[in-house]
Amino acid sequence: MSQHVVVIGAVALGPKAAARFKRMEPGSSVTMIDREELISYGGCGIPYFVSGDISDSRALRSTSFHMVRDEAFFRDTKGVDVLTGVEALEIDRSARVVHARRLNDQTPLRLPYDKLVLAMGSTPRRLGLPGETLGGVRHVANLHDAERIRDAVAKGRVKKAVVVGAGFIGLEMAEALTDMWGVETSVVEIAPQILPRVVGPVLARMALRHLRSKGVRFHLGESVREFTGNEAGRVCGVRTDASRLEADLVIVAAGVIPNAGLARASGLDVSARGGIVVNARLQTSDARIYAGGDCVELRHLITGDPFYLPMGSLANRQGRVIGTNLAGGAAQFEGAQGSFVVKLFDKTVAGSGLTLETARTCGFDALSVLIVQPDRAHFYPTREAMTLELVFERGTRRILGIFGFGSAGDALVGRVDAVAAMLRYRPVIDDLSNLEMAYSPPFASAMDIVNSLGNLADNVLAGRNAVLGPDEFERLWNNGNGERPYFLDCREEADARQLVACAGERWHNIPQGRIRERLDEIPRDRPVVVVCNTGARSYEALVTLKESGLEDVASVQGGLAALGSLGAAP
Known part of the structure; x- marks a missing residue:
């Protein structure tokens, strides 16, 4: 028996679910609606459009065979009816009807469904700060936002920019502005490191050092207090709790919030974090309604706990699962781990x-x-x-x-x-x-x-190797003689000569192959820190030293290569 499926949201998950379902049930019908005019685009490519790596925004909306994914494309090639500029207002679950309206003339629409898909995505997090509505303060929510940013930069109206947030989007936008356009860009992040909760502090510092070498400025551990404007009503600066920054453009990249208001209002289960609750088949608490993408909460495959992960790759894979299940399949999306x-x-x-x-x-x-x-x-x-x-x-x-x-x-x-x-x-x-x-x-x-x-x-x-992180090495080295470790460079003399000359009497060199014959030079009443280029030879040196009776010995993980990337070399 044929059925009618309504899909709310037409960017990533919605089109994938609709097209998959139609391939499995060609005799059924699908109506997909979206409040925006531009649909089915690669949102993760927005920073590369802003940078100029992608010259035309239509490339983000096109297939690999250069067809623009618009209403006509979905109608003619996928058999899916698309209504753009249409906002869903209410879900009447008992009558199985979506009430909506056309945004251009407020015409009401009534969309009956046999099954419903919620693919409503997310909304950029607003900070609620003074000046956030000034001209030039942008939240990258869609392709229109990207086009406005690109237009302003390309026309030379942006000399200085501030990006709020050092997550994925924030760093990608900072690169885009700095690399292609030469905009003086500063990044403000409330956490003490970039990519907070995404990577550990050592890798974050390595990435930070690289970004700074490319000209991006950072204000870590600072909170934005307000956006200041000029007489024309446009942003001209950002004030944090520690700095005042000039800006012709501000990009707020402080995370996103799942669009779950419609689901909550219709009585569907929504988590305390704000994501729609779904099972492994991506069904909501109403078995006829499916949801996925940025508006849902997922199961973490390692902890088993619910978590939120807005990513386009997940939305596309979930769309296929939903499309299969709409047609009576039994596909499952067990969760994710945050790759x-x-x-x-x-x-x-x-x-x-x-x-x-x-x-x-x-x-x-x-x-x-x-x-x-x-x-x-x-x-x-x-x-x-x-x-x-x-x-x-x-x-x-x-x-x-x-x-x-x-x-x-x-x-x-x-x-x-x-x-x-x-x-x-x-x-x-x-x-x-x-x-x-x-x-x-x-x-x-x-x-x-x-x-x-x-x-x-x-x-x-197994206790065969006692390691010291490059950040721990930095702390010991900068502590002067407080802990009095003996720093032993076990590289060959030619490799170590320059560092021995620069670091002075605190830095000692005994090549790894000569440690046994020079054991009497190494103190037994002090901690010994062994260093080489990458940590391989220092591990072998550690084994030799422990065999000789020294107990307080540690090898620096990653060696001087890691210390150099961190900016922590002596």
Whole structure:
């Protein structure tokens, strides 16, 4: 029997669900509505349109075969009726009717349904601060916002910009303004690091240092108090609790809020965080109504707890699940774990799962290790350092998360994705040590960096390696002689000579291969901190020192490569 499906929302999940359903039930009908005129676009591409990497906004609305996804496209190629400029007002669940209106003339519409899909997305978080309605203060909610920002910048009306928020969108917009247009850009973030709750502090500092080297200015740990305007009613500055910043443009990227008001008003279950509650089939508390994308709350695959993750990739995959189930299927979307990647000029930050801080907050007895290794064989002429951090549980050895910082290529993302694919199956460290990876010198090392990462975690848990994070090294070094550690550089003399000369008498060099014959030079009444380029030789030096009877010895994770990326080298 044919049925009529109504879809509220036509950006990501809605079109995917509608098209999937029509392919499975060609004889049924679908009506999709959206309050905006522009539909079915790649919202995650907005920063790259603003930057100029994507020259025409229509590219974000086009298929791979260059057809613009508008009302005619959906009608003619997908068999889906689309009504743009239409706002849903009420869901009458007992009568199974959506009451709506046309925004241009307020004409009421009555849309009966057999099944209903809520794909209403999210709304940028407003700060509720003085001056937030001034001209030039933008919240990037849709493609129209992006076009207005791009137009102002391209016409030379923006010399200085302030971005509020150092999450994904905030950093991508800061890059877009700085890199292509040369706009003097400052980022204000209330947290003490960029990408808060997304990566740990060490990788965040590495990324921050890189962004600053590209000219982006940061005000971390500061709260915005107001946006100041000129006589023309346009923004001219931002005042925080510590700074006053000039601005011709302000982009507020302080997160988003799920659009769940319509669901709540119709009596559907909505979580305390504001997301629509759905089951694994993406049904709401009303079995005839499905929901997904930015307006729903999901199950975290590692903790099992509900969480909120607004991402276009999730919305598309959920749309297929919903489309299948609308046609009587039994597809399930079990949850997510927060896999991400963000491009920051010519570097990349990627990750999946729980950070160390989040894991501990969730009750895990968690540890983390960090490694630096070339992204391909060490003898291959073109190679770059890659930094990976692994979060794992002490007793069970279960892997909880992986995060990385490296060049803006596919190598880092490939490693993170390989581990991300395992996380839902509760992998342990041994699985990572023995993970089979494709190998050829132009692409990887024979002992891949993810294998080495698992081996490092295993050695730490077994007590064979005592590690010191690069941030902990920085604290010890800057503490002067308070804790009086003996800093031992175990690289070859030619490699260590410059640092020995610069760091003075606090820095000692004994090559790793000569430690046994020079043990009498190393004090036994002080902590010993061993350093090499990446942490590999310093681990072997640590084994030698412990064998000789020294107990208070630690190897610096990631070595001087990590310290350099962090800006913490002596």
